[in-house]
Amino acid sequence: MDWKGYTAIYVVLFAFATAQAVVEFTGLVDSAYWAAFAIIMVLSVIKAVGVAAYYQHLRWEPRAVTYLVLGGTVAALALTGAAAYSIL
Missing domain, CATH: 1.20.5 (Single alpha-helices involved in coiled-coils or other helix-helix interfaces)
Known part of the structure; x- marks a missing residue:
């Protein structure tokens, strides 16, 4: 994978981290605790899979x-x- 691919994955991970922070700190779904929890957990799993697949090279193993x-x-x-x- 070239630098463009790594940069694209980094931008996606950064966007997901920002979305998690927005969900947590703005109180966007403050009234629905479990909805906020579910959103944050789904984004965390997607980020973990992306890191494992691309940065730890599991996709090519x-x-x-x-x-x-x-x-x-x-x-x-x-x-x-x-x-x-x-x-x-």
Whole structure:
């Protein structure tokens, strides 16, 4: 991927981060907490996939490497959920 591609991905990530800040700080959906939470989480997942795919080069790696990273991510989320549940 050339510099133009990286720059385009950076601009998209910057726009999504700005959208998250607007949702959080302007109180645009302040009355609907879960709607704001859902919007921020969806944008975060899109940003994480974009970073992993382009900046960590998973898009051009063999599928086995992508599945290995995905498995590690699922395991980390499961452990985080278990830790949060055990605190209650």
